[in-house]
Amino acid sequence: DWCISRQLWWGHRIPVWYAQDGSMFCARTEEEAYAQARAKLGNDVKLEQDPDVLDTWFSSGLWPFSTLGWPDDTPDLRYFYPTSVLETGYDILFFWVARMIMMGIELMDDIPFDTVYLHGIMRHTDGSKMSKSDFRPGDNPLDVIADYSADALRFFIITSSSPGNDVRMNLDKVADARNFGNKIWNAARFVISNLGDTGALTFDESCLSLPDRWILSRQRGLVTRVNALFDEYRFNEAAQEIYHFLWDEYCDWYIEASKVTLNGSDDEAKQNTRAVLVHVLDQSLRLLHPIMPYVTEEIWQHLPHEEEALIVAEWNRGGEATNPDAEAAFARIMDAVRAIRNARSEFNVEPAKRIAAIIAAGEHTASFESQRAVLASLARLDAARLQIVAQVDAKPEQAFSTILDSGIQLYLPLAGMLDLEKEKKRLSTELDKARADTERLQAKLNGDFATKAPADVVQRERDRLNATRERIAKLQEQLEGIK
Numbered sequence: 001d002w003c004i005s006r007q008l009w010w011g012h013r014i015p016v017w018y019a020q021d022g023s024m025f026c027a028r029t030e031e032e033a034y035a036q037a038r039a040k041l042g043n044d045v046k047l048e049q050d051p052d053v054l055d056t057w058f059s060s061g062l063w064p065f066s067t068l069g070w071p072d073d074t075p076d077l078r079y080f081y082p083t084s085v086l087e088t089g090y091d092i093l094f095f096w097v098a099r100m101i102m103m104g105i106e107l108m109d110d111i112p113f114d115t116v117y118l119h120g121i122m123r124h125t126d127g128s129k130m131s132k133s134d135f136r137p138g139d140n141p142l143d144v145i146a147d148y149s150a151d152a153l154r155f156f157i158i159t160s161s162s163p164g165n166d167v168r169m170n171l172d173k174v175a176d177a178r179n180f181g182n183k184i185w186n187a188a189r190f191v192i193s194n195l196g197d198t199g200a201l202t203f204d205e206s207c208l209s210l211p212d213r214w215i216l217s218r219q220r221g222l223v224t225r226v227n228a229l230f231d232e233y234r235f236n237e238a239a240q241e242i243y244h245f246l247w248d249e250y251c252d253w254y255i256e257a258s259k260v261t262l263n264g265s266d267d268e269a270k271q272n273t274r275a276v277l278v279h280v281l282d283q284s285l286r287l288l289h290p291i292m293p294y295v296t297e298e299i300w301q302h303l304p305h306e307e308e309a310l311i312v313a314e315w316n317r318g319g320e321a322t323n324p325d326a327e328a329a330f331a332r333i334m335d336a337v338r339a340i341r342n343a344r345s346e347f348n349v350e351p352a353k354r355i356a357a358i359i360a361a362g363e364h365t366a367s368f369e370s371q372r373a374v375l376a377s378l379a380r381l382d383a384a385r386l387q388i389v390a391q392v393d394a395k396p397e398q399a400f401s402t403i404l405d406s407g408i409q410l411y412l413p414l415a416g417m418l419d420l421e422k423e424k425k426r427l428s429t430e431l432d433k434a435r436a437d438t439e440r441l442q443a444k445l446n447g448d449f450a451t452k453a454p455a456d457v458v459q460r461e462r463d464r465l466n467a468t469r470e471r472i473a474k475l476q477e478q479l480e481g482i483k
Contacts (some may be wrong), residue, residue, distance in 0.1 A: 011053030043279035062100030064112035214330035217323035356385035
């Protein structure tokens with residue numbers, strides 16, 4: 001049952017008029033009601049309209065077509081009704097969605113939409129439902145927007161949402177979203193500052209560097225994936241894809257690699273890289289715009305463009321071919337850089353210190369040689385002491401070594417990279433401490449603790465023991481490498 005009347009001061013007033021004898025007349029207008037009443041009760045009849053209004057959901061149920069000019073046959077009504085998707089909360093599925101379908105079938109002879117996307121409910125940090133009547137300071141949307149920006153709130157909600165599941169406000173994640181916006185802003189500043197007075201920004205794909213070809217391929221793959229996710233209403237996954245591409249690939253890798261070219265002397269290579277920087281940023285902003293409209297529009301207005309605004313710019317539906325060979329080749333470069341960075345961290349090498357390296361790249365030697373400057377820049381290597389060879393006959397003495405997943409061998413001579421005696425002493429001290437921790441944990445787990453303590457506490461100690469054993473193995477490996 002549906003109680004259609006409400007006692008409110010606003011809304012659609014119920015179209016029912018009452019005569020003094022209690023007779024009721026339902027009509028579109030007061031004149032029509034009087035015509036009905038006079039035909040039944042005579043010309044002297046007096047009518048009074050019902051003071052109540054129709055239920056809110058009755059009025060809202062007309063929304064899909066009343067906003068388009070109905071009951072007149074307008075161009076908007078013909079074009080936009082029926083539409084394709086309705087996005088709403090699951091809590092008003094019966095109150096609103098069902099009413100719109102009822103009204104559409106009754107008054108338009110067609111359902112108003114064919115797909116209903118139900119989002120979850122936004123909740124406070126303590127899990128309670130947000131409400132206009134319970135507007136708490138701190139984690140309500142207006143305060144969050146003031147503190148972090150609307151874009152940050154939008155990105156947090158979308159990345160935290162899946163269809164039908166509620167979202168609890170998390171200010172740490174909102175801050176992360178704000179930091180993402182800052183990351184894009186700083187990347188854009190770098191790109192714009194390097195444009196100069198270069199004229200038309202076009203690139204010749206046949207003359208691009210490996211990093212250029214890699215990022216273009218990754219961006220084209222991103223467009224295809226994001227479009228597929230949008231089509232399937234998996235907005236949270238689409239947002240995460242864009243996030244990881246912009247932060248992890250475009251900013252952390254491509255921009256850093258582009259600095260090698262931009263600081264070089266090859267003008268044609270510089271022009272190509274500038275054009276690729278702008279193109280990839282432009283296409284990424286288009287993908288991100290529905291999620292973070294404000295920062296993307298502001299940045300985009302400072303890029304070379306033909307359309308008036310990003311919101312009306314052409315949407316990229318994808319379809320451009322990717323370059324798997326370029327992706328695989330640059331992935332090997334990145335693996336080598338990561339391995340060198342990890343080794344520098346393990347041996348506490350000063351960040352600014354340039355070190356030597358030997359890379360036995362096998363069949364990929366030519367590819368690595370072409371990226372010598374990129375390797376030296378990203379891994380903080382001394383270019384004069386960077387050897388790229390097909391293979392080495394024997395492992396160099398006193399060198400850290402590792403084999404990458406691609407089979408490429410990496411050697412870092414320790415002499416000159418660190419004080420060997422000091423490092424031996426440090427590693428030996430850490431090894432002694434780790435062994436002492438192992439003995440203590442073993443003794444603890446061999447006693448009454450293992451049978452009397454809660455299972456989760458016992459498991460936590462076992463995990464600590466396993467981690468300590470792994471650390472011992474790593475320290476022994478490092479010591480052996482030094483010796």
